[in-house]
Structure formats: C-alpha cells, structure tokens
Amino acid sequence: MAHAAGTYRKLRLMDPTAMTRAISRLAREIVETEGGTENLALVGIRTRGVPLAQRLAEEINRHEKVRVPVGVLDITLYRDDLTTISHSPVLKRTELSFGVQDRNIILCDDVLFTGRTVRAAIDAVLDFGRPRRIRLCVMVDRGRRELPIESQFVGKKISTSASEIVSVTFRETDGEDDVWLLDRDEVKKTRTAPATSTRSVKKASKKAAARKPTAPPRASKKA
Amino acid sequence: MSASKPAATTKLGKDLLDIDSLTKDEIQLYLDTAESMWEINKRSIKKVPTLRGKLVANLFFESSTRTRFSFEIAERRLSADSISFTAAGSSVSKGETLLDTAKNLMAMAPDAIVIRHQRSGAPHMLARELPCAIVNAGDGAHEHPTQALLDAFTIRRRKGRLAGLRVAICGDVLHSRVARSNVSLLTKMGADVTLSGPRTLMPVGVEQYGARCVNRIEAAVEDADVVMMLRVQKERGGGLGYPNDREFFELFGLTPERRRLARRDAIVMHPGPMNRGVEIDSSVADGPDSAILDQVEAGVAIRMAVLYLLIGSSGEE
Numbered sequence: 397m398a399h400a401a402g403t404y405r406k407l408r409l410m411d412p413t414a415m416t417r418a419i420s421r422l423a424r425e426i427v428e429t430e431g432g433t434e435n436l437a438l439v440g441i442r443t444r445g446v447p448l449a450q451r452l453a454e455e456i457n458r459h460e461k462v463r464v465p466v467g468v469l470d471i472t473l474y475r476d477d478l479t480t481i482s483h484s485p486v487l488k489r490t491e492l493s494f495g496v497q498d499r500n501i502i503l504c505d506d507v508l509f510t511g512r513t514v515r516a517a518i519d520a521v522l523d524f525g526r527p528r529r530i531r532l533c534v535m536v537d538r539g540r541r542e543l544p545i546e547s548q549f550v551g552k553k554i555s556t557s558a559s560e561i562v563s564v565t566f567r568e569t570d571g572e573d574d575v576w577l578l579d580r581d582e583v584k585k586t587r588t589a590p591a592t593s594t595r596s597v598k599k600a601s602k603k604a605a606a607r608k609p610t611a612p613p614r615a616s617k618k619a
Numbered sequence: 620m621s622a623s624k625p626a627a628t629t630k631l632g633k634d635l636l637d638i639d640s641l642t643k644d645e646i647q648l649y650l651d652t653a654e655s656m657w658e659i660n661k662r663s664i665k666k667v668p669t670l671r672g673k674l675v676a677n678l679f680f681e682s683s684t685r686t687r688f689s690f691e692i693a694e695r696r697l698s699a700d701s702i703s704f705t706a707a708g709s710s711v712s713k714g715e716t717l718l719d720t721a722k723n724l725m726a727m728a729p730d731a732i733v734i735r736h737q738r739s740g741a742p743h744m745l746a747r748e749l750p751c752a753i754v755n756a757g758d759g760a761h762e763h764p765t766q767a768l769l770d771a772f773t774i775r776r777r778k779g780r781l782a783g784l785r786v787a788i789c790g791d792v793l794h795s796r797v798a799r800s801n802v803s804l805l806t807k808m809g810a811d812v813t814l815s816g817p818r819t820l821m822p823v824g825v826e827q828y829g830a831r832c833v834n835r836i837e838a839a840v841e842d843a844d845v846v847m848m849l850r851v852q853k854e855r856g857g858g859l860g861y862p863n864d865r866e867f868f869e870l871f872g873l874t875p876e877r878r879r880l881a882r883r884d885a886i887v888m889h890p891g892p893m894n895r896g897v898e899i900d901s902s903v904a905d906g907p908d909s910a911i912l913d914q915v916e917a918g919v920a921i922r923m924a925v926l927y928l929l930i931g932s933s934g935e936e
Contacts, residue, residue, distance in 0.1 A: 473667040484931035487655035
C-alpha cells in the first residue's frame with residue numbers, strides 16, 4: 397500500500413487474517429445484540445465503510461441465511477469543516493434504496509477518531525426518515541474523540557497520539573486487506589535525531605512531543 | 620454515469636460566467652456533482668445543511684420564472700440564505716448603475732451573486748469588480764451557462780452519454796443565448812450539433828459557433844438523437860424575422876411529421892417558455908418523447924451543484 401506522503405509505517409495493527417476474524421466476530425455480535433436480522437440494515441460511510449458493510453452482510457448471510465440490505469452514505473454535504481477547506485470535495489452518490497423508517501441501522505466505518513464523521517452520518521440518515529435505532533460498527537477505534545460518540549461494535553481498540561494515522565485498507569477499495577499505524581516523518585526525525593547524551597535525547601523527544609503537528613489528517617483517515 | 624477520474628483534481632474558477640471558458644473536465648465535474656444533488660431532490664426531506672450561513676443574492680434585471688425559481692429552490696435546498704431582487708421596484712428604476720447597485724449589495728457581504736441582465740457581459744464586469752462568486756443566469760444574447768448544463772444533464776440521463784449524439788438546435792438562433800451556450804458545451808463534449816433556422820434569424824458569422832448550419836429544419840432534424848427547439852424571442856424582435864406565426868410554424872415549427880424524421884428514440888427539448896403553435900406543436904411538446912419537464916427538474920440539481928462547487932468551501936489556498 398502506498399501510504400500517505402510524509403508518513404512512515406510504525407506498527408502493523410492487523411493482518412488480513414486478523415481482519416477477517418474481526419469481521420466475522422463483529423457480524424455475530426451484531427446479530428446477537430440486535431436479536432436477529434429483522435429490520436436490520438447496514439449502512440457504509442464512503443469510502444471504506446462500504447466494503448466493511450458489504451463484508452458484514454456476507455458474514456451474516458453465511459450464518460443466518462438472510463440478506464441484510466446494505467446502503468451507502470456520502471456525508472460530504474453534512475461535513476462541519478467544508479468552510480475550512482479550499483476546494484469543494486467531489487460528491488459521490490448516496491444509495492439508501494430501502495426505507496430507513498423504523499429500521500435498526502448499523503452505521504459502518506473503517507476508523508472512529510474524532511466522531512465528527514459519525515455525527516454527519518447520523519444527520520444524513522435522519523434526513524431519510526426516522527430509524528428505530530442507529531448503532532455504530534468500526535474496524536478500529538483509535539480514541540481521541542471530540543464529540544460524545546461511542547461505537548457498539550469495534551474490531552480493534554487502540555490509543556493513539558495526535559500525530560499518528562490509522563490506515564485501514566480493503567481489497568475492494570485498495571487491493572489488499574491491512575491495518576497499519578502510521579506516523580509523520582518529521583516526528584520520526586526529531587525522535588531519532590543523533591544525540592550526544594541521554595539527557596539531550598530525552599529533551600529532544602520532549603520537544604518533539606511539544607511540536608506535534610496540529611494539522612488534521614486526511615479526510616479518508618477520518619477527520 | 621460514474622464520476623470521471625480527472626474531475627477529482629479539477630479546480631474551478633471563482634465564477635460561472637460562460638461555457639466558452641470551461642474545460643471538458645470542469646463541465647464533467649458540474650454534471651457529476653448534479654447527479655448527487657438530483658438524488659437529494661428525490662428524498663422526503665429535500666434539504667441538506669451544506670451552505671448554512673452563506674448568503675446568495677439573486678439579481679434579476681430581466682424577467683424570469685423558471686431560472687429564478689430554480690435558483691431560489693437550489694439555494695434553499697442547500698440551506699443558504701437568499702435574497703431576490705428584480706429590477707422593477709428597486710433603485711435601478713431610479714437610475715442607479717449596475718456597478719453601484721452591485722457594490723452596495725457587496726457591502727452586505729453575499730457569498731455569491733446570481734445575475735440575469737439584458738446586456739451581454741454584465742456578469743463578467745461584476746466578476747472583475749467584486750470578490751464574491753458570480754453566476755451568470757443569462758446575459759443578453761451572449762450565454763446562459765446553467766441552462767446548457769441542465770440541458771446536457773437531461774440528455775445524459777435520457778441517453779446515457781453526450782459524445783457522438785446528433786443534436787439539432789432549431790429556431791430563433793439569432794437571439795438565443797441558450798443556443799450559444801449549448802453549442803459550446805455539446806461540441807466540447809463530443810456531440811455533433813446542427814443549427815437551423817430562417818436566414819433572418821441566424822446571426823452573422825454563425826459558422827464561428829462551431830456547429831453545422833442549415834436553413835431547412837428537416838435537414839437538421841433528420842436522424843437526430845435530440846431535437847432542441849428555441850423560443851422565438853418576440854420581445855427582442857424575433858417576430859420581425861418572419862411574416863407571421865402561422866407561416867413560421869408551417870416552415871420552421873416542430874410538427875409531428877417533422878419529429879418523425881428524427882430517430883425513433885429521439886428526445887424533444889425546449890428551454891421554455893414555449894410559444895405553442897409557433898416553434899413547436901402542442902402534441903410534440905406534450906408527447907412521450909418530450910424531455911421538457913425533465914429539463915426543469917434538472918435545473919434545480921444543476922444550480923445546487925454550481926452553488927456547492929463555487930461557494931461550498933472557503934476557496935482559499
């Protein structure tokens with residue numbers, strides 16, 4: 397995978413097998429918590445919530461022999477940061493062909509970070525009708541929330557620093573299944589800068605911590 | 620009808636003034652964005668919060684029903700605030716110049732100004748003078764870019780493509796900004812366009828439009844995939860180009876017989892308002908091939924796309 401420019405791979409969080417197992421577990425948890433598949437619908441948030449929703453639907457079909465409807469949501473028009481970006485993002489279609497009225501909706505996304513994407517997604521779903529309930533399923537919960545939003549179904553939960561990026565890729569969208577923790581090159585440089593004594597190393601890393609970039613990561617990595 | 624690759628990196632200018640200065644990628648971006656907007660217009664709650672807190676001023680110095688309504692609906696569906704202004708009953712009738720009117724409006728800090736004006740180039744002048752986005756909603760006999768975009772959107776939805784289609788544009792070409800914008804857009808997108816109309820209603824130098832020109836409507840309509848009729852613009856003197864309405868209809872009107880010269884699956888379009896029995900027969904206008912009401916529906920989606928793309932983001936680098 398070509399990861400974001402200016403970053404390096406720090407740690408592999410999940411390999412393809414781990415992802416498959418996690419999705420299989422999540423599918424069973426969803427059916428158990430929802431008490432079956434009646435009125436259930438999976439809604440993937442573009443871009444990488446979509447393959448997650450589709451795989452969950454396949455898993456549920458394998459165990460329950462029921463095809464749960466899968467929808468696709470583009471939340472661009474509901475974003476709270478449009479006025480801070482320079483060019484209007486390209487819109488893709490939203491496809492919720494089944495009615496959301498009285499449904500039990502499971503929103504699916506790759507990474508749960510600030511919670512702002514999920515807030516936008518909830519608003520978008522509510523514009524289509526009044527679901528009975530909305531729950532959330534994510535591949536990775538990386539913490540650092542800026543809104544009071546929690547996920548009921550989590551593939552892997554980790555704590556991260558602000559400079560780090562969680563990269564989830566799927567076969568369908570990126571060619572391979574993988575989950576990596578990335579960090580910014582500049583952070584690496586300052587942390588591994590040659591040092592003359594242990595004391596200055598400590599100082600350098602403290603400085604690096606203080607100099608953490610404040611720019612938000614790319615939208616696809618969940619702003 | 621998927622989004623094309625280059626659209627993702629297409630950067631638009633500050634304004635939408637004419638089709639002539641747009642690239643193929645920019646046109647594609649407007650059309651693809653309108654697909655998403657079209658979907659919003661099918662929901663039970665036809666409103667998104669995208670342009671909350673943005674102000675759009677609609678300046679209509681010339682009468683308009685469809686275009687003004689359509690812009691106002693688009694603004695509301697995107698949650699923008701809008702104020703509309705018509706020349707009658709405003710300070711324009713007291714002799715204020717266009718630029719003074721616009722500069723005074725600018726002091727109220729709109730994010731976009733939608734302008735229709737009887738003078739060609741009026742929106743371009745405002746675009747040079749004012750920092751906000753300017754959208755041309757028709758300027759004199761020059762251009763009507765959102766009409767061409769909605770026409771292309773309608774054709775693409777009905778025919779699945781633009782490239783390679785045979786399009787006949789017939790009638791009062793002389794006074795038609797719609798024709799100008801459409802020829803420019805459709806030829807850029809690879810359609811094969813033929814213009815036709817009485818010699819008296821064809822502009823001097825019409826060959827420069829870049830379309831094939833014929834006089835007899837039959838020659839234009841034959842084997843066409845799309846037949847676009849233009850309104851005879853009597854208020855601009857279009858009525859002086861021929862003896863009477865009856866004769867125009869006999870010689871240049873789209874009758875059911877002439878419609879049959881086009882392809883079986885051809886669609887019939889008209890930018891409105893129609894002069895029934897002059898450029899188009901009622902049975903054709905209301906017939907099964909008519910896409911005239913689709914055009915009106917597409918208008919809202921296109922104008923939503925234009926406003927979203929021009930003022931949805933900060934525009935600052």
